[in-house]
Amino acid sequence: MSASQLIKKFDIDFTQEVIDYASKFFEDVENVRSCIQCATCTGSCPSGRETAWRVRKLIRQVQLGLKNAAIRNDVLWDCTTCYTCQERCPRLIPITDIVRAVRNIAVRNGFMLPRHVQVAGLMIKHGHAVPINDEVKAVRKEIGLSELPPTVHSYPDALGEVKKLLDETGFTKLVEEASKGVQK
Ligand code: SF4
Ligand code: SF4
Known part of the structure; x- marks a missing residue:
């Protein structure tokens, strides 16, 4: 992959876009920046046991600005919003709330199942x-x-x-x- 192709994969505003959107409805969203990729969330996720959904990966995509990878992905809709991951995150990241915000951004960009x-x-x-x-x-x-x-x-x-x-x-x-x- 060329450098320009690689750069096109990133949207440097995506992290802030998610934080701004989610902050309208939820608290502590800024904590998403502090994810340490410990995988407690994915390890706790009932949906992840049955599907290809990996919530840790979504949080990483938000951190890195991988907007297209995050919103153009059907597995984004496999989260059941059970909040198990959010209750267990050691960095107090409102993970489920972030999933909901990314879904809203996906729909506003025309991606709906x-x-x-x-x-x-x-x-x-x-x-x-x-x-x-x-x-x-x-x-x-x-x-x-x-x-x-x-x-x-x-x-x-x-x-x-x-x-x-x-x-x-x-x-x-x-x-x-x-x-x-x-x-x-
Ligand atoms: S549990 Fe929290 S800190 Fe750990 S990977 Fe998931 S979001 Fe990141
Ligand atoms: S809220 Fe979604 S991502 Fe978190 S544990 Fe439940 S199904 Fe998995």
């Missing part, structure tokens, strides 16, 4: 990620519940309000762009 686009589309269309069907209605009735839950299914007028919220937060636009494969 097709199944997430599909579920988000259902949310936009029906106000539910899992719309009701006859089978669910029958089960609800069988266990003594009303056929429809007290959500937009029972109050269809509220669907307009849900759509408005999704529009105004930018969610609808992000999903539309991701579904068209628009990447930034």
